[in-house]
Amino acid sequence: QVQLVESGGGLVQTGGSLRLSCASSERTFSSGSMGWFRHYSGKDREFVAAITWNGGSAYYAESVKGRFTISRDNAKNTLYLQMNSLKPEDTAVYYCAASLSPAVVTMVREYRFWGRGTQVTVSS
Secondary structure, three states, rough: OOOOOOOOOOEHHHHHEEEEEEEEEEOOOHOOOOEEEEEEOOOEEEEEEEEEEOOOOOOEEEOOOOOOEEEOOOOOOOOEEEEEOOOOHOEEEEEEEEOOOOOOOOHHHOOOOEEOOOOEEEEO
């Protein structure tokens, strides 16, 4: 069973930056693609970004393109999300997820393992 633990969330002002991390307990971390999603109260979980198993390709939601960067360090079993130029509408609980597919996937149902989330709050 893969365990994912997010960290790095917090309160930041508009225009600020945060770096989220997601540590995996699984030594096979490097075999599948991984992604970040976010959840607003009362809405479905929303895709943010995803990266292939080897970090060679990434895909972003239009709402974060150019501001967020996803990366991974397979040697450390860790996934990252660098978030710059944050806006109040980025306020949400952010989740990392692991897929069994090596290719980039963007749908919630394509991810097998999930972390418990970390809160990001952007004040105006």
